[in-house]
Amino acid sequence: MTAGGTEEAVTDVPAPRAAPGPGAGPRSPGARWLGPQRRNLWFWVFVGPFAIGLGLFTYVPLVWSVYLSFFDAHNTVSPSGSDFVGLGNYGTMLSDPAFLGSLGTFALFTVFIVPATFALSLALALMVNRLRFARAFFRSVFFLPTACSYVVASVIWKLSVFNGVRFGLANTVLGWFGADQTAWLSTTHPPWYWLVIVTVRLWLQAGFYMILFLAGLQRISPQLYEAAAVDGARPGWQVFRHITFPQLRATSVAVVLLLVINAFQAFDEFYNLLSDARGYPPYARPPLVYLYYTALGQDQNLGLGSAGAVILALIIAVATVVQARWFGLGRKEE
Numbered sequence: 001m002t003a004g005g006t007e008e009a010v011t012d013v014p015a016p017r018a019a020p021g022p023g024a025g026p027r028s029p030g031a032r033w034l035g036p037q038r039r040n041l042w043f044w045v046f047v048g049p050f051a052i053g054l055g056l057f058t059y060v061p062l063v064w065s066v067y068l069s070f071f072d073a074h075n076t077v078s079p080s081g082s083d084f085v086g087l088g089n090y091g092t093m094l095s096d097p098a099f100l101g102s103l104g105t106f107a108l109f110t111v112f113i114v115p116a117t118f119a120l121s122l123a124l125a126l127m128v129n130r131l132r133f134a135r136a137f138f139r140s141v142f143f144l145p146t147a148c149s150y151v152v153a154s155v156i157w158k159l160s161v162f163n164g165v166r167f168g169l170a171n172t173v174l175g176w177f178g179a180d181q182t183a184w185l186s187t188t189h190p191p192w193y194w195l196v197i198v199t200v201r202l203w204l205q206a207g208f209y210m211i212l213f214l215a216g217l218q219r220i221s222p223q224l225y226e227a228a229a230v231d232g233a234r235p236g237w238q239v240f241r242h243i244t245f246p247q248l249r250a251t252s253v254a255v256v257l258l259l260v261i262n263a264f265q266a267f268d269e270f271y272n273l274l275s276d277a278r279g280y281p282p283y284a285r286p287p288l289v290y291l292y293y294t295a296l297g298q299d300q301n302l303g304l305g306s307a308g309a310v311i312l313a314l315i316i317a318v319a320t321v322v323q324a325r326w327f328g329l330g331r332k333e334e
Contacts, residue, residue, distance in 0.1 A: 070085065072084075072303050089306070093311060109197070109286065118255060121210040125210045139210075146204065164185065201269055213251060228243055256323065256327070257324065294308060
């Protein structure tokens with residue numbers, strides 16, 4: 001307000017701008033790629049070597065195996081265009097009685113090993129979970145065989161436990177009861193070699209699945225058991241059937257899926273138990289043993305071996321998806 005009563009126009013004066021921070025302003029493409037405080041750079045420093053190794057030694061061989069399956073690749077991993085056979089290798093494998101027989105061997109092995117491992121690992125988990133003392137000790141003891149190599153365990157089973165001569169452990173025990181000696185790995189009627197193969201795999205992997213079941217048991221709320229006791233449920237089979245086992249549904253489905261996939265990949269115990277200086281016998285050949293002799297045997301037909309490997313991978317994928325849908329894996333609990 002001036003002395004003459006007139007009012008001066010007041011102009012808006014813009015406030016001073018704050019100084020730009022260190023992160024403001026245009027950033028170069030290199031700075032954006034490195035990320036704030038070079039986090040992206042350190043990420044690739046630590047992860048890069050493992051990613052490169054995974055790509056070179058896993059994904060590149062997988063892709064190249066699929067590529068070889070369309071060629072007549074005898075004694076070579078780089079066939080020429082004239083060796084292209086399309087789906088011929090797949091047709092040959094699917095019509096080969098030996099390959100189909102190897103799939104039957106897998107199915108029989110699955111029938112033996114999946115229920116046996118499931119029941120034993122669940123029983124061990126229930127027993128260890130009920131212990132009031134030394135729980136960590138027994139958990140470690142049962143899990144310890146998992147750290148053993150399949151090759152080493154197979155050699156022990158072959159030379160010490162189920163040796164076909166008199167100083168084998170199994171024959172020694174049978175001799176105490178007056179039974180005759182048994183050639184466990186060469187007797188086909190009855191097929192005693194299945195006892196050797198199943199028991200070594202059972203000893204090796206039961207501890208691992210016991211840990212999975214233990215984790216599932218520890219997630220069950222104690223209030224469920226208290227409510228069952230109030231309702232008059234008897235401890236033991238009744239509580240296990242109506243409370244414990246239903247609460248282990250997700251764990252049980254995961255265990256079954258892993259067991260079936262591992263059965264598909266059986267190789268070490270079969271090869272190290274049954275092969276000798278004369279080669280591998282004509283019986284009990286799982287898919288990987290058959291593909292091993294197809295690709296690396298006398299003919300070295302890498303095209304047929306690759307086609308068989310692709311077929312086996314597709315069977316594993318389909319079986320896994322079907323089981324997951326059948327058991328409702330990932331479905332929300334009601």
